[in-house]
Amino acid sequence: MPEGPTLAQLGEGELIRRLGAFAPPGQFDDDAALLGAALLGGRPAGDPPLVLNTDVLVEDVHFSAATMGAADVGWRAAAANLSDLAAMGCRGAVGLTVALVAPGHTPWAWVEGAYAGMAELLGSHGGVLLGGDCSGGRQRLLAVTALGRLPAGGGPIRRGDGRPGDVLVSTGAHGISRLGLAVLRGEALPDLPAAGRERAIRAHRRPVPRFDAVAALGASRPAALDWRVAGCDSSDGLATAASCLAVASRCTALLSRSDLPLAAELAGQAQAEDWCLWGGEDFELVLALEPAWAEALVEQLEGARWIGRLVEPQPWGPLGWTEGGGPIASPTAAFRHFG
Amino acid sequence: MPEGPTLAQLGEGELIRRLGAFAPPGQFDDDAALLGAALLGGRPAGDPPLVLNTDVLVEDVHFSAATMGAADVGWRAAAANLSDLAAMGCRGAVGLTVALVAPGHTPWAWVEGAYAGMAELLGSHGGVLLGGDCSGGRQRLLAVTALGRLPAGGGPIRRGDGRPGDVLVSTGAHGISRLGLAVLRGEALPDLPAAGRERAIRAHRRPVPRFDAVAALGASRPAALDWRVAGCDSSDGLATAASCLAVASRCTALLSRSDLPLAAELAGQAQAEDWCLWGGEDFELVLALEPAWAEALVEQLEGARWIGRLVEPQPWGPLGWTEGGGPIASPTAAFRHFG
Structure with a gap:
């Protein structure tokens, strides 16, 4: 008797979409x-x-x-x-x-x-x-x-609250957790100094929730602006986070290739850009903010940086490069929970 | 290299006790x-x-x-x-x-x-x-x-709030879930009519949380009494529930053998008393209350019944029979999560 698709055939994204149908509308959006x-x-x-x-x-x-x-x-x-x-x-x-x-x-x-x-x-x-x-x-x-x-002085951060014109900010560097995994697996990593190896291993094993960044976000809000911040964490990778924000906010996210928040330890590694975009598990926050607020946040929070912006939705998809336009290609071997 | 005990060697009770040490004092008590x-x-x-x-x-x-x-x-x-x-x-x-x-x-x-x-x-x-x-x-x-x-008009029910002199009340019959499991496993059950089999299977597969009993508890509180109720659910069995209440309240629980809340479907089954006491998964509430409140609750809530009382702690243990005194023997084959 045919039983329909298995979980592996559905994939995680479609599975979560179907499970969300058992919850109130919008409950699974964040x-x-x-x-x-x-x-x-x-x-x-x-x-x-x-x-x-x-x-x-x-x-x-x-x-x-x-x-x-x-x-x-x-x-x-x-x-x-x-x-x-x-x-x-x-x-x-x-x-x-x-x-x-x-x-x-x-x-x-x-x-x-x-x-x-x-x-x-x-x-x-x-x-x-x-x-x-x-x-x-x-x-x-x-x-x-x-x-x-939620703190008394701060509102929620929701994926769908972004608007065209918002600036995308990353609260820190990306790719170091994936680098740490490569070190632990004994993958070949030419020219990675011992101190960098240790930092990468620690980033992979001991990620830190960025409550400090949320506090800085609240403290840097210009008095003239109401609370409106879109965001999510980058546990599934920087590119996935930016793409999720864009989809939920009905925008396209443009990342600036020259402003990618590459972890310093990735210097010289062939996979640097891939791991920064798709490595995952860096547990930083990716936020979409009004430009004045973004500027104040980057000034106040060490390590935070401008990485791109939200624009009107583009026909080719939710995620692209600022330079030259067009989509960012996802790697072939994405992580699959249901293998 | 010796690694110390395994989880199976510790058993569930000792494991939970050790895990509770990572929480604030008393946090794992209920x-x-x-x-x-x-x-x-x-x-x-x-x-x-x-x-x-x-x-x-x-x-x-x-x-x-x-x-x-x-x-x-x-x-x-x-x-x-x-x-x-x-x-x-x-x-x-x-x-x-x-x-x-x-x-x-x-x-x-x-x-x-x-x-x-x-x-x-x-x-x-x-x-x-x-x-x-x-x-x-x-x-x-x-x-x-x-x-x-918690509802605005009702306080918490805690395991440790019982006192000697409290009456023990069960919100319903026990043993029917275990009977349902026996039916589903095809165990020999002489003289169990078809309707009883169906009720037992349903009780096993579709237990009901007793929110209605908590509402009746609130509604039956005599005006002269402050909120003080000890209790827990009987998911691990009626005897275990009574024993947990007694230990947490530093009392001994005496169950009246002639008032055991035997499910009617157990009539004629050799294991009736064992399954009522130790079968588990009936998901009723076992409560310890001042006698006047217990009386009002039993009057108001259909199926609720007097099953015994709390007394000063006895040297032989936390759980015994009202008739004749002395501990209630636990069966040899208790359910083990880490088998």
């Missing part, structure tokens, strides 16, 4: 769920909305023992979730719950290390362990849900 | 996490607290294709989470997030069925799908996180 007064019923309208986000990290899909210790896995699981809160406009987390699944033969020492890594991230970036569940299973995984709240 | 004003920072103190709960359902651990269809799996995953919200005193859910993990060869039809089952439960008991994540993995599983809030 990095995380915004819980406004309407969803929370009796809460006073002036109370800052809550933000809820779930991310799952699966062994041999998102991490492997070859490239990460237990504490790195825990740190990353928490950091990835908190990064999504930052991408929604939160400046910190209330805390998180963790569903741990692992085979019965898993050493307690591994679980202890993973929770210590989560606790280390929470200790330095805010939030506490709130609760969770655990179960046996064939494969180690952590499903983490983080709860945050 | 069925779910209570987020009061202190955790949420700037929220007004009078605002009803939020409740957050995570439960994971793993294929071949919590469910199997032999006993449940996809829609049953989704329903149960959502119901188990909402039951924990009810056990904390919520009368409904804001909604939930879902982390879906499944092999790439999983048919979309199975995932669609599971989400339809969740949507059906939410549609009839309140709450919406808020967000989530998905990933490939070796085994199907759903890690669900539910968010609820």
Whole structure:
């Protein structure tokens, strides 16, 4: 009997689109769920909305023992979730719950290390362990849900709030996490000095949620401008982030090739541009802002830079180069969750 | 090199105790996490607290294709989470997030069925799908996180709020879910009529979170009594629930053998008492209340019944029989998550 498509045949994007049909309209549009007064019923309208986000990290899909210790896995699981809160406009987390699944033969020492890594991230970036569940299973995984709240003085950051004319800002360099993975896999990387290798490994294992960038965003808002910021995090890559913003905002994103936020450690590497655009897991924020606000933010936040702009939607697609126009080609081997 | 104990060697109880050390003191004491004003920072103190709960359902651990269809799996995953919200005193859910993990060869039809089952439960008991994540993995599983809030007129239900002299009340009969599992596994069940088989199967596949019982609890509170209710849900079995309440409240729970809340369908089955006490997954609430409140609740809520009381802690343990005293023996083959 024909059963229709499998998840691998659908692919992650189409799967998420179909799952979104079980949620209220628009609920799946952003990095995380915004819980406004309407969803929370009796809460006073002036109370800052809550933000809820779930991310799952699966062994041999998102991490492997070859490239990460237990504490790195825990740190990353928490950091990835908190990064999504930052991408929604939160400046910190209330805390998180963790569903741990692992085979019965898993050493307690591994679980202890993973929770210590989560606790280390929470200790330095805010939030506490709130609760969770655990179960046996064939494969180690952590499903983490983080709860945050918008600051009283700042609104939400939504993917669809961009407009033609907005400037695109990246809060930091890209490609270093992918470089770290290459180091850990023993790929050939000519002329990469030892200090650069160490920085790249650390960036891959210990990403940092950019709550500081959200605080700088709030502090740099020109008094004349209302709150309107589009953005998402770059966990799936800089190009994907810019493209998502553009699609949700019904614009095209033009990136300036000469202003690509290449990590300094990528200098001399053949894959530098590919890894900057498509490497993923840098967990920076990609924002679309009015030019005056963008300028103030770049001035105030070290490492933040101008990377392009939003324009009216172009017939050839949501993502292109400023120089010469035309789409940015995506690499052939994109990461697939359902392999 | 010795790595110390494995998760199977620790067992679930000791694992949760150790994981609780990574959370603030007391944070792991209840069925779910209570987020009061202190955790949420700037929220007004009078605002009803939020409740957050995570439960994971793993294929071949919590469910199997032999006993449940996809829609049953989704329903149960959502119901188990909402039951924990009810056990904390919520009368409904804001909604939930879902982390879906499944092999790439999983048919979309199975995932669609599971989400339809969740949507059906939410549609009839309140709450919406808020967000989530998905990933490939070796085994199907759903890690669900539910968010609820306490009603304005009702306080929290906590495991540790019981006192000697409290009456134990069960909101319904026990053992029918385990009976349903026996039917589905084809175990020998003499003299079980067809209608009873159907009710047992339905109880196993489609448990209901007892938000209605929490509403009745609030409505039946005698005006002279302040809010103080201890309780938890009976997902791990009636005896385990009573024992947890007793331990957290530093009491001993005495169950009355002649008042055991045996499901009517268990009549004539040799395992009736065992399944009532230890079968699990009935998702009723077990509450400890002042006698006057307990009496009013039993009068108001159909199916609720007096099952025993809390007394001063006894040297032989937290759980015993009213008749004759002495501990209730636990069966040899308890369910183990890390088997």
